Amino acid sequence: MPEVTWEDLAAHALRRQFPEPPSRTPGVADVVDLLQGVGPLQTQNARAAFIGIAARLPGVTHEVITAAYEEHRILRGSNLRGTVHTSTAADHPLLEATTRIGQRALYHRFLRPVATSLDEIFAGIEDYARDEWRTPAQLREHLGAWMSEHDPQGQPQLETTAGRYFGFGHGGLVRRPLSGPWSGQGAPGYRTASALLTPADIGERTRLLADSDAAVEAMIRRHLTAYGPVSRNDIAWWSGVGLTPIDAGLQRLAAELHSMTGPDGRTYVTLTTPVAPSDADIPGIALLPEFDALLCGFDPPARGRFVDPRHYDILWRQENGLLLAPLLVRGRLTGYWTLAGTGGRRELTVSYFRGTPRPTKSLLTAPVAGLERALGVRVGTVAIARHS
Structure with a gap:
């Protein structure tokens, strides 16, 4: 395999993360196109999406990014590694499916279902938040009541800081500020993502949730398009998915991948033949x-x-x-x-x-x-x- 340096890897990633901006004044469609290219942005600090987009899309305004949120063209929710990200609506089904894979063991450890499954618990949360925005307190209370009704033998740990998070941290929800601007840290409300998605995106969600292998493969492709060339360890850290399913996914995709040896001895892969950046x-x-x-x-x-x-x-x-x-x-x-x-x-x-x-x-x-x-x-x- 050819060898690459840290400088080579950085240059390829920068080309992906800082694409050529449009010559026109950026609008909502440009914000969506940017995020579809560079991938989800980690945004537990609400202003991060605005700053990260502005650094990559010169001329974009607070009003335009806000409009992209308000029109549900971009969404904010807890997903990869259990952290808050902003993504395109088209990416959200993949992030939800990836989160269900990567966070499943953690959910099991805290929710401890006996008579129900995690998927049934997720569905109960989504039903409750489908038609209106719910506060974290409402979601925590709902989860406790739901578990008591449907799984009285279970012993969920909902009173710890981590336990309380599971009421509103489910990857199938999206959030918005209930007060103040999208760039502020106002009190959040949560709603079921599928209630806001297009029929095509809902269909993709159904497909990915039903086929974990397909979800892992799609997640690997997504990471490669935003960051490649990358190693298996990079993909695992970003996605929160363990190395075993990632290795299996990379093996299934092997015929599509170009491989090289990095400066740390790891194998780095990309979907397309790397072109030397300028x-x-x-x-x-x-x-x-x-x-x-x-x-x-x-x-x-x-x-x-x-x-x-x-x-x-x-x-x-x-x-x-x-x-x-x-x-x-x-x-x-x-x-x-x-x-x-x-x-x-x-x-x-x-x-x-x-x-x-x-x-x-x-x-x-x-x-x-x-x-x-x-x-x-x-x-x-x-x-x-x-x-x-």
Whole structure:
């Protein structure tokens, strides 16, 4: 097999994650097309979708991204690895099917069904939230009552933090803010995703839920189109699915795959023959959201394709469990940024790591303008500092 370097792998991923933007002013269809290309965005921080889309779709506004949510062209829900993601409506059936595979053991451990199955529990949750938006408290109460009625011998652990999550964390639900903007952390409401999908998407959902092998294969293809070339470990981390079903899926797809050896000795695969990227494929400078795909699309040891290990420790290992929002410069994560203040006016601080290029205010002009449009705020001052 041919060998590839971290730089090669990074360049291929950047080409996929930062596609050529349209020449027109972006609209809702462009937001959908972007997410269909780059894949779901991890968005437990609500503003992350707005920031991540803006970094990849110059000129997009807060109003346009909001409209994509309101029209149910893009959806937000808990799915991959049990975390909140924003995806296209067309992707949601695959994310739900993947989540049922990857999270099944965890659900069993906490819900402990005896007389019922997990699929019956999921159906009960979906029936309850099909016609109106439900709060987390309502969903938790419903799940407890449903289990008591349908599985009185079961001993679900619903009073722990993790247990309470299962009432609203089911991958078949989507969420929206019940108050405030989509980019804010307002109280969420949850509804059954299939109530908002098109007939074609519902048909795909039925197919994938009925055939776990087909779901795993579709998930592998989805990851390859958004991030490839990738290793089996990258696919497993991103999807939350174990290596055994992924290996079986890769074996079934072997005739479609191109393989190469990575710098870590792992096998990396892609669906299409890799074309050598050019310098034009490498984005200049961007302000990315916490949990951006350049980190969360890959197994942690393989994130060296974008960031120096000592810098990764700074970005990722925060005491509160949250990442710092990364600064991307010429394809490398070389710092982080914060936006302070409330209301319409904010103050931006961009920090860069020792030994990396110092970003200039002139280079930050376009990313800052994109941030303003996407979040609907005004950035008053921009401070640049070296991380100590």
